[in-house]
Amino acid sequence: MLYRRPRGVLKLLLVSCAFIAMALMAFWLTIRVRAFNPQPDPPAFGLVSVNPGQTLRLNVVNRLTPPTDPDRLGRSTRHAMLAFDMYRADVPPGPCATAHRFADRQSCEVTLAPGEAASFDLTSAAEIGLTQVLPAVQDDDRNQSPALVYTLEVRENGKTILLLPAVQRSNTYGG
Structure with a gap:
């Protein structure tokens, strides 16, 4: 006499195997998925107050070493935009925070070849008074080890009174 399994047990076994296979597949796919930042944020500065007669100088340098082969120079060249966004107070300054609007x-x-640097100056006019300025930079440098390094100087009477390095982009991607 042959032993026969009940049909309900066979169905339960097949459904269980299918469920386990789907769970393993879903788990395997979640292990392979990693988050990454395809375009890291550019270096950044905060809002800076500039008094009449002071000058802001935004500096950038391409810190790559010039290639020995002149044909490879184009790969090391970087493009950047240096900008100053100026804001004016909507109301006279008081003890509370003042709202500013873009002006x-x-x-x-x-365009910087390896080893080259550039500066961009903004002088605050006396008739305008205190100005809030947001230095901004944009570049095509998307490597994990950025070639462009930015600094901001506050100058008065031809002398640097404050030097700020930019908050640099992260060298690692989240994941």
């Missing part, structure tokens, strides 16, 4: 943007574009 103007001055910018310039530079």
Whole structure:
């Protein structure tokens, strides 16, 4: 006499195997998925107050070493836009926080070969008074080890009174 399994047990076994296979597949796929930042944020500065007669100088340098082969120079060249976004107070300053509105943007574009540097100056006019400025940079440098390094100087009477390095982009991607 042959032993026969009940049909209900066979169905339960098949459904269980299918469920386990789907769970393993879903788990395997979640292990392979990793988050990444395809375009890291550019270096950044905070809002800076500029008094009449002071000058802001935004500096950038391409820190790559010049290639020995001149044909490879194009791969090391970087493009950047240096800008100053100016904001004016909507109300006279008081003991509370003052709201500012965008007033103007001055910018310039530079192309830097390895070892080259550029500066962009903004002088605050006496008739305008205190100005809030947001230095901004945009570049095509999307490597994990950025070639462009930015600094901001506050100058008065031809002397640097403050030097700020930019908050640099992260070298690692989240994951």
